Amino acid sequence: MRQSAYNNNIRRTILIVEDEYINQQILGNIAGEQYDVLYANNGLEALEIIRSLKTRLSLILLDLIMPGMNGYELLEILGKSDTLSRIPVIVLTGEKSAELKSFQLGAVDFITKPFDMPDIIMARIRRSIALSEDTYIIQTTQLDEVTQLYTREYFFTYARQQTDLDPDRVRDALVLNISHFHLVNEMYGRDFGDTVLRAAAGAISEYLRQAGGIAGRPEGDTFYVFADHRDSHAPLLEAIESAFSGLGSGARLRIRMGVCPGDGAAVELEHRFDRAARACHSLRNNYLENVAFFSNEMHERELYSERLIADVDDAIGQRHLQVWYQPKYAVQGSEPVLGSAEALIRWEHPQLGTIRPGTFIPLFEANGLVRRLDRYVWTMAAEQIRSWKDTLGVSVPVSVNVSRVDLFDPLLEETLLGILGEYGLTPEDLLLEITESAYTDNSGQVLRAVEMLRRDGFKIEMDDFGSGYSSLNMLRSIPVDAIKLDMKFICNITTSGVDRQLVHLIMEIAKFMGVPVVAEGVENREQMEFLKDAGVDIIQGYYFSKPVTPQRFSEIIKEAQAALRNGGQNAYD
Template identity: 35%
Template sequence: MAGDIMGVVMNEDELIMLTKNIINDYLADGDLSGLTLLLAEDVVAYSHLHVNYVRGSWNVRQFLSRQYERLSPLEVMRCKYRYSPTDEGASVIVRMMLTCTRAKMLVFLTMTVMFRYNENDCPVITGIHIYRDYRHESTFRVLSDGHVGGRAAEYLNTYDELTGIYNKQAFYAKTKEMLLDNPDKHFDLLRINIERFKVLNDLFGEATGDKLLRYIGKFLKEINLPLCVSGRLYADNFVVCYEAGKGDSQRMVTIMQMMADSFALNHRTVLSFGLYRIDDKSLPVSVMCDRANMALWKAKGNFKTPYCEYDEDMRQQVLKEQKIINAMEMAIENKEFAIYLQPKYRLEDETIVGAEALVRWNSRDNGFISPGDFIPVFENNGFVYEVDKFIWEETCRYLRKWLDEGRAVKPVSVNVSRIDLYDPKLVDYLVALRGRYGIPARYLELEITESAYTEDPEQIISMTKHLRDAGFVILMDDFGSGYSSLNMLKDIQIDILKLDMGFLKSSDHSAKGGNILAAIMQMAHSLKMQTIAEGVETKEQVEFLKKIGCQCVQGFYFAKPMAVQDYEKLFLGD
């Protein structure tokens, strides 16, 4: 990662290495020679320790010398470096865990070193900020004589550095001990995760994210239950094991969400919960956590009730998903994926107007795998982007083939998954792909699901605009399946609505569902949008769709998805 500063590329690795060298010299014996060479004349430094705020290279050198004298001699236990681009240049944030051997205590320091390039294109330091985390130190304040290093190592091996609660390995050990000491008691294990924590970090900064993690850690540390162990496994993943009582787990979930709601932030903090009721104490605690995690992932994204309990069906589902994951990497290389085409028809005369490209997987090891099984897995682990690119490429290849053969080519739409829409290079990739095969813009259409808009409307609005500006026809898939449909019509630039036939599951098309569908159809026409009803399965549905003015249809009543060769024979004349 690099940041463009004043026309010069500031390399992340080089800047971190430079910072490491000067910080190591400073911490070892107070040597400021390397740092002095980099100080800008107008450099500023600030610390809340004893002073204060100083300006100018000489004053900053004196300031740093005083800071070192107060703490030396020092032993470095841990240093973490993080690069962060800024408007003027870049910063390197150094989180340090030190032992002050004179005072026999741990010291947690964060030093932020701010850089820019001078007129000679050399990096100079424009600012230094030193922050000492006294609250963190209070967890481990005084160390006994002669045991500073050993006790510090013991602390690091037991407690999570950020939150002060047990780390993963210590949680496993303490929970196992609690279960063995109480063989006749019943216990629950609850996994906790912050929904969209990365988005929160991006919006409000990592300092705010860390503050929220400490806030949750403090709550878990203060739970007043006689038998209870809590820990932070990693990132925004917490876990707590406690003696089970009637209604305790639901109360725990309710109280924890109330605690998250009370965190001072202009953003609703939503927690997800996965519960494993411990029915086999012989299992490793790590396996118990995995089972709670299965429930957690089922709960994630369900903002109404983000809570789920583990059952054996989940385990079977996870095993099934793992088989898919194990087979996916080689599937593209082995040419196990293929595109199928499902025709779209003009309802007025029932002639074909195009098709949708769909993926099918005939696994070498597992046979035919339903899209309903593998697509959700790929969406969760990101592999869907690789599959989508394969479908886009294959579709362009066939379109080029048909054009070269002089066939009566109809537009083919391809799906753009939610994860694809977060790729900043998506538009360039699709434009380049279309150009490489020489495909006229009207033949390659893009389908985006309504649920993508629900998750991140601003991103989808921006991306669809760029795609449309690049000449692509945009279809909104599964329209009406979510709860943001009307709002979306107001905001987003699309050409065609694909209507969810869930409205017409009942045979009584004059009921509410039919009335809603008719109203949507009328609204789409007034907005100059074309309409396609998908999932059409019966003659009654066809007649009703004709009556309300639907233009096109797609579904098993007319044709199922078929192999490309069958599509060519049936629908592409010479």
């Protein structure tokens, strides 16, 4: 049996409003078995009791025809009060004709005159109280306080109810999200953030009144909409955007929408919303489009991603994840000199073949697995540096990646120093690359982490410089030991005057910051010469060497050592 919140152990209070003493007594005698019973002889007396007890009253039994204030008038007054209308009213009447009007005024049930038998009366009272108490709890918990849309659980309950009741209707799962909403909250305050959410919710509700469907706000700035199928729900986005512009603030508010169209109805409801959410997520950082549909291609990509995530442990345990090294050359002397290396990870998957880091790194960055990956690379690199020291007698510093999430790890410093200690290395042996955008995300925490690492003696290279959004003001004080030019600038420098100008500009900035510049992705002599002339200090790329296995890198070191013996410069002093 379905469980109700109705609890028999509570002795509830009910009010009988009836001008005939005998009727009062008969009802009171019945109800008194289980309830505390109060009496009123007319509407006015009743109102006084109701107003003083409010929702402590569990139920009102109300006669309609009474002197003074009659039952209808009392119902009308109660209906206008949010609090008092919560008390269920059962109307006592012998007239069929009174029922419709009573229902319209908010009565929940009837007891006819002459009265039904006591067990029926008790059952009606009990059921009305239980329904009203359950309804109240549902009403107060089903709606999100800010937007008055359904909360997550209720949204899915109602959506499922709709599909159960009318399974043939085709419906679309929509997930909407406000771009950079956290910035809206930060810049304009939470109150304004709430106003934005309410504006979106209002527009959604308005749209659904015509389009048909229900909406919820499962969390934050995400909205779920379960709407009757349409080829395009673009008018919904337009309505929300127009609501945003109606707020008249300077905030640039954008909404994006992922759609899982109704033809996937065989799929479970939650799954359809997951899919719509993924479609919506795919629009992040896409400033041209604001609608994405979940597609089969997206589905396959998802499966592929899930496979990669599931295989990480094996990949590490069985060394399918390999660390290769790309040499970095100092170019400002007469001859390029091998100075250091960058550790690059690659995945030789036994079934899927070679998987590029560009495929799996963003995936692992999104779910935090990248921390494990980073630790793995740090350890492998440290082991390799040790090995070169021992077998070839050289110290080759290796750049390794420190991901955004690592910077929030309170054990980061301990972990890095622990790895170095294990292989008898010092912080100069590992160069730490941190991507520029990590600095701009949450600069306070990142800057603290970076400063701590520098105090330990680590050198920090800012990776992908020029791709993020560092403010000029920030550059003045940023704690960094080298900047690494974003590859995008380099591939076009021989054809694009603008890119050449940008490189010169960045060189000026580096000079201003007093740090050396590393260029990666350098593929040919022309690029190399240009960058060298522009003042770039260190160059890495296919022009010198692609990333190679540790064994091959040992060969490169030996070749450099041989060249040195033949009169070249010593890179490793």
